[in-house]
Amino acid sequence: MNVNLKINDRPVTVEAGSTILEAAEKLDIKIPTLCHFKMDCFHMEHRSASCRICVVEVKGRPNLAPACSTPVMEGMEVKTNTLRAINARRTILDLLLSDHPKDCLTCPKNLNCQLQELAQEMGLHHLLFKGEQSTYNKDLSSNAIARDLDKCIMCRRCETACNSVQTVGVLSGVGRGFKAVVAPAGLRPLAETECVFCGQCVQACPVGALSEIDYKYPVWRALNDPGKTVVVQTAPAVRVAIGESFGLEPGSISTGKMVAALRMLGFDKVFDTDFAADLTIMEETTELIERVKNNRDLPILTSCCPGWVKFLEHQFPELIYMPSTAKSPQQMFGAITKSYYAQKIGVAPENIVVVSVMPCLAKKYEASREEFSRNGVRDVDIVISTRELADMIREAGIQFDQLDEETYDSPLGESTGAAVIFGATGGVLEAALRTAADWIAGEDLQEIDFKAVRGLEGIKEATVKVGGLELKAAVCSGLGNARKLLEKIKRGEANYHAIEIMACPGGCLNGGGQPYHHGDTTILEKRMEALYRADAGLPIRKSHQNPSIQKLYEEFLGEPGSHCAHTLLHTTYIDRKHPKK
Amino acid sequence: MSDQCCCCSDCGAMPPELKRKFDELDRYIAELHPDDNPDRSRGFLIQILHRAQGLFGYLPEDVQKFVAARLKLSPAEVYGVISFYSYFTDKPVGRYKINVCTGTACFVKGASKVLDEFKRRLNIKEGETTEDGKFFLGALRCVGACSLAPVVMVNDKVYGNMTAEKVADILKECAE
Incomplete structure (x- = not known):
């Protein structure tokens, strides 16, 4: 059913149940918002109407109406910019700012802050209210997510991300009135909670209350240490997002410029996590085929995503036999660099610094997990996010958009199309299917696009015939969707051979460390499209055909699944629900 | 209370008096049938916390986790409600x-x-x-x-x- 109304005297027809905000969008009338957060493709909407910045005047209604949560009605007459609405908005913003620090210059969200943007748009040049300021200690307990509650405006978008979308359930409004904060149970520091560090709360936070733990300085220090060989790896999803930080169109593939910039920053070798993604496929697919043939421990779950792995360890410890034991590409890269590559260049592992550039904040946590070191040397030393790399490039005065394209160093920089799609939900499974199909059929198959597993939907299914086998697979992104699927598996209602799970809705392209999208999902679609474009443009599109990978097995690892491969490239999981005393 | 505790790993070591209280709370929650309509289970939260505080004198973390698991809510949400109402306390209080x-x-x-x-x-x-x-x-x-x-x-x-x-x-x- 449709509803007719007028906004600023212009008629518009929208579906019943729409909000004034949605009707205004249809007319390209912008109503300012702050606490409202909507991501249609993930069925997420945070509509708490708590900030009241979007108030408008509705004819016949005595009080102002919040546009984000007021449903339209037949014959409604809305005015968005009456003096009363403008005054109310300014007062609201003034009050919000009265309890918000004004240290924008040093804030991690400076120039990416929606409150700052609002103050600028509304032309607020002096503040009337000088009120009490909240003071809390910063939570820097984890090595992934920083919480600075002085900056929190209580929009509670992070709660929706954490509780409704991810069902991790770590954050909640605590206390009341002026003393209310968003915090974990018992006001514990984040490191002591079930937080998986996916960073979706950081993406949702409109201000600087949530941000990443910054590791730029340790990278600068390593780069300026003459005694260290500093090696960098870049994750698949970084190359299709980093350009946004320098004004390039979303969906630009900036691989070559990024490599050039990394070399200018002073990295001794610029390598690619994609190489390790190909390696992951070798190990994981071997495990998949072995488990399917012996019909044991099915379904096999992917283990590339540290947020998802931690979620499983906390929430479904009874299923920890299910994920592939293969380490994530980031960790495989570290392990191979500090063994195979260290030997090759004749440098002691302790004198090599592995820096990762990740779209992710959980990768910071993953690199610090106890299992991921050998003889006291960490596999991966420092992890920075896409945003932090962009900051470093800016700090070094490099004109990113002007750079000539360069290529990765050899041998850990060679990769295939199967690896680059790891950055999108469905990519890991598609890459595994490409290799599994070839291996089972024993030939070089030409049909390699598994389109059923592509796209931003939360849960996707596909049945693939390979050789005499019918493989049932599922792809899942967003931990809320993962929970649904895992509960089905526990009840015995789902029958799959393989499932790919990524913590962030849409996969790594929407990671917590990516440039802020502020809820604009078209950016995510363009990043995804760019990843598949990059895949299609590569000469080799199957992991097992990567010549550097083949050489790695010949010279060093032996066969996939060999003893040496298991020592270096596989891991174990921990029951975090019933910790050993 | 079921044999396998939903919140902690040390049920075996639980003193009988404490176990009796948990059992009673469990029976009280069971009578409310929170699983019949999971979407409405948070509607029972306050009355359950009220009962729990009556039993235990206060609402320690283990009790919060227990209630959260029984109602399929996150411990953070339960803590959020406790911290909102001045009646509830998560610290032991005098007799x-x-x-x-x-x-x-x-x-x-x-x-x-x-x-x-x-x-x-x-x-x-x-x-x-x-x-x-x-x-x-x-x-x-x-x-x-x-x-x-x-x-x-x-x-x-x-x-x-x-x-x-x-x-x-x-x-x-x-x-x-």
Whole structure:
């Protein structure tokens, strides 16, 4: 059913149940918002109407109406910019700012802050209210997510991300009135909670209350240490997002410029996590085929995503036999660099610094997990996010958009199309299917696009015939969707051979460390499209055909699944629900 | 309570008295059938917390986790509700919970004088427990007995028409 109304005297027809905000969008009338957060493709909407910045005047209604949560009605007459609405908005913003620090210059969200943007748009040049300021200690307990509650405006978008979308359930409004904060149970520091560090709360936070733990300085220090060989790896999803930080169109593939910039920053070798993604496929697919043939421990779950792995360890410890034991590409890269590559260049592992550039904040946590070191040397030393790399490039005065394209160093920089799609939900499974199909059929198959597993939907299914086998697979992104699927598996209602799970809705392209999208999902679609474009443009599109990978097995690892491969490239999981005393 | 605890790994070591309380809370929750309509299970939260605090005296973390698991809510959400209502406490409190109503009617009729007298005699501040663990002193908003204002509650017992002079009598009564 449709509803007719007028906004600023212009008629518009929208579906019943729409909000004034949605009707205004249809007319390209912008109503300012702050606490409202909507991501249609993930069925997420945070509509708490708590900030009241979007108030408008509705004819016949005595009080102002919040546009984000007021449903339209037949014959409604809305005015968005009456003096009363403008005054109310300014007062609201003034009050919000009265309890918000004004240290924008040093804030991690400076120039990416929606409150700052609002103050600028509304032309607020002096503040009337000088009120009490909240003071809390910063939570820097984890090595992934920083919480600075002085900056929190209580929009509670992070709660929706954490509780409704991810069902991790770590954050909640605590206390009341002026003393209310968003915090974990018992006001514990984040490191002591079930937080998986996916960073979706950081993406949702409109201000600087949530941000990443910054590791730029340790990278600068390593780069300026003459005694260290500093090696960098870049994750698949970084190359299709980093350009946004320098004004390039979303969906630009900036691989070559990024490599050039990394070399200018002073990295001794610029390598690619994609190489390790190909390696992951070798190990994981071997495990998949072995488990399917012996019909044991099915379904096999992917283990590339540290947020998802931690979620499983906390929430479904009874299923920890299910994920592939293969380490994530980031960790495989570290392990191979500090063994195979260290030997090759004749440098002691302790004198090599592995820096990762990740779209992710959980990768910071993953690199610090106890299992991921050998003889006291960490596999991966420092992890920075896409945003932090962009900051470093800016700090070094490099004109990113002007750079000539360069290529990765050899041998850990060679990769295939199967690896680059790891950055999108469905990519890991598609890459595994490409290799599994070839291996089972024993030939070089030409049909390699598994389109059923592509796209931003939360849960996707596909049945693939390979050789005499019918493989049932599922792809899942967003931990809320993962929970649904895992509960089905526990009840015995789902029958799959393989499932790919990524913590962030849409996969790594929407990671917590990516440039802020502020809820604009078209950016995510363009990043995804760019990843598949990059895949299609590569000469080799199957992991097992990567010549550097083949050489790695010949010279060093032996066969996939060999003893040496298991020592270096596989891991174990921990029951975090019933910790050993 | 089922054999396998949903919240901790040390049920085996739980003292029988504590286990009895958990069992009783479990029975109470079961009677509400929260699983029949999971979308509405948070509607039971406050009454369950009320009962739990009655049983345990306060709401320790294990109890919060237990309630959260039974209602399929996150522990953070349960903690959020506990922290919102001044009635709930996650810290152990004295055997005698003295609560002075400071709602509008009681306030007007001199509740603050009564509260001050309790503070003076017990030598503690609002929200604290005496060192011997005997008395807790708190301030409540309206308990719905405005005609008796000002009102003091000691555990479940209501004392109306309070004056500062009566404070000593109440404390003496508790000592007996």
